[in-house]
Amino acid sequence: MTSADQLRLASEFDTATKDRWRAMVDKVLRRSGVDVDSHDGAVEDLLASPTYDGFAIQPLYTADDTAPDAGFPGLPPFTRGSSPVGPVRGAVAIGWDVRQRHAHPDVDTTRRAVLADLENGVASLWLVVGEAGLPVDALPDVLADVYVDLAPVTLDAGADFVAAADALLAVHGDKTTEKGVRPGEVLGNLGADPIGHRARTGTPADLDAAAALATRVAERYVNLRSVVVDALPYHEAGSSDGQELGYALATAVAYLRALTDAGLPVDRAVRQLEFRFAATADQFGTIAKLRAARRMWARVAEVCGAPQAAVPIHAVTSSTMMTRRDPWNNMLRTTLACFAAGVGGADAVTVQPFDAAIGLPDAFARRIARNTQSILLEESRAAGVIDPAGGSWYVERHTDELAHAGWSVFQEVEKAGGIAAALDSGLVEERIAAVRAARTARLDAGDEAITGVTVFPNKDEKPLLREPEPAVPSGGLPRVRYAEPFEAALEAKP
Template identity: 25%
Template sequence: MANLLFDDFQNRTKEQWKQQAIKDLKGKSFDDTLLWNVDENITVEPYYTSEDNLEISIKAIQQAQAQRVSSHWQYREKVRFTSEKETNELIIRLLKSGTDSFQIDLGKELLSEIEFKKLLNNIKLSDTAFFFKVENQALALVNALQNIAPYLWKGGIINDAFGRWMQTGEWDNNYWKSTASLLGKVQSHPQFKVLVINSHHFHNAGANVSQELAYTLATAIETIDKLSQEGVAIEQILAKIEFSISVGTNYFVEIAKLRALKLLWAKLVSEGYGLDISVANSTSIHCQTSVYYDAAITPHTNMLRATTEAMAAIIGGCDAISINAFDESFSTPDDFSRRIARNVSIILKEESYLDKVIDPSAGSYFIENLTHQIAENTLKILEEVENKGGISEAFTQGFIQKSINAEREKQITQLQNNQNIMVGVNKFRFDEKPFSKPASTTTLTSETIFALLPNLRLSEIFEA
């Protein structure tokens, strides 16, 4: 019966479908109306057929994505350290409210003056993953934890030397030697990551998805190479890496971006370092909703952006997620805005059941094709960076800053011309109260010979 039904339909070529679409458009341009340009090198067509014969390695993509063996993700709450007692009480409350992982920002606090026994009172690092954000005090932190927690730890240390250098011009000349010593101290803690490779400084300066991935992977390559020169084995380095990636509002693109990262990382580990692809499986991916796409005008729309960003991160295969409060990028979030952010993750798990399927986007030719295009474009940019001597040399020469700035200028032009829409910013705007422009975060001063990467928001040009 089914065969008889399909026998009534004649085969049509892709060109015939295109001509029908052009006819239905009644004079509108096919390319301008139906082709989706993610950037100048990535174009998504409205439909694909077997005639396309796209050179896409679906097997390679699925093999890389298969490293995710669980559909569970952790919600990693960001907590700013204030005092031992106050921070400890906040952590305890959050554990009862759906948080199952933490990022404790210790800022510029002297770790020798922090009483970690009080900070972690009634908390066990073997039960809950804690990531401690520090500035050049990673060894001191490990020494402090060893004194109060003589067992296996979960979590890690965030000491983003590259991000700090690119945003402030400051570099710790002892970084590689101290990090090599750090790796020696934490090898007995298999679930404790101390090499967190961030994409946030690229993303928040305006990088497109391929730039963000390429520069992040270039950072990982230089990290591996420098630590290898310090005598650390490749396997020991790889076991301690976590990627922390910003996720923007372009839903399908961000899903594909994370899948492309997994594909390229597996390719780098297996082909670049000659290790089994399973070694790449130990690398976790943490995602953070975008600050760059937050808006200070009609700010409640940020809740909607954060929701789609979180969905993209989860479907893309993140292992942990942090969701920014809707007002976090331009004011101090209160308990309400933090609770709403946390509840986004809880609802996606408890009511949307996104934790019930390991890879919900698998088999979508649209997503697989987009993944492939992003990966191919990323490789081209990565090759450019490596040809310039690596991430540090490319940044010192200004290559990265110029490339990102050019991309941001395109984004601004598209927004001003309504080619792209930010709800509540350049369209459907409604100011709930008289708008007060927040203090600018874009002014940077440094004595370096190269430009620095600023923390920006795309909507700033409309906030006047």
């Protein structure tokens, strides 16, 4: 007998078929007391999970669940990633950009926190300035000891984006510190996002100022971006993944129109943009969302005649999933979200500290946040494979379904006159409110759970205390945490 005859392995088993799987599922359901006979559809429909975008997640995916060819990494439509070699260079997994957010209004506190981050694995900074964070004129002091050519800065300045941009550019060009950076070597993003500010606060969007800034930047700083297409206001109001994609795409198109109307050629206008999406503990949903985002933008770029290149994606762990009660569970949520963002091809990832829902994070929480990324990159080697989800029937189908859902939302917004008009008319809030109500109903019914709050709450828990964040201007879309009403109910009990 040859070794080949001895190693027959799977050939000794009966061929697996979908009909055999259905028969086994039928048997298990009946034993569990499920009334299978009253259901008219296929047995797997009983196990399907509905999404807030109108399609269902099936319990089983096979080669019959077709999706468009995702192509190759680094090539249009960039579903499989923006680079042909992913995060790998030679035998080294470089990984995504570890970007941490700082919003503490005290200059000395933020300066120390920034240096601690950069000394311990963080690669770039996301600074909140203006009403919700640092004073604009504090940027030189905060960045006094930072080599900004090695640690790029992304700004989040709300309505003060022009003044903040000028302050940051002055830091880069300050020859008195012997750290002056050549214009062509300045990286990062100046963070102009008047539409996102409109969505958060209700303040009219000043697209002309953003376009003027982008035009000025493109002339001199060829590798610096000036505009952020921030989808977080929609996610934080309770949107579905498809809505988040659609509203982000509509925002990007609005910026592209404004920049080209201001005189920028389309190829240079595209280079001014960066997307920002939420990453949640729904691992496969996050992976599919980021893949769908690149595919959708590739279609817009193709129609506009822009160069076929992916726009960078910055993924931020979701605020809506964070809890004040039993906040240690947030470490698990953000780890899942960070992993999904990396696998989904995010170019930069921000992990929110586990105490972010309580107030301004302390040093321990910031350390856990950055170490979450360090462990995934350096120990788990999560960036060591190019598009690890590629070829999965489930992920490819989910990516396709999300892309279509997001495209439908985008089309609805365009028919309404664009994202600014859709915000002004209340269309965006109306659509998001329906999803928010549906999710809340599922939480109320126990169909979805929040560990530590709706299930397994610790009634004797001693709450963590943190300094409150600066007040954020309101007037636009609401900001929700789905745990908040349930936390309030727990705290109200004697």
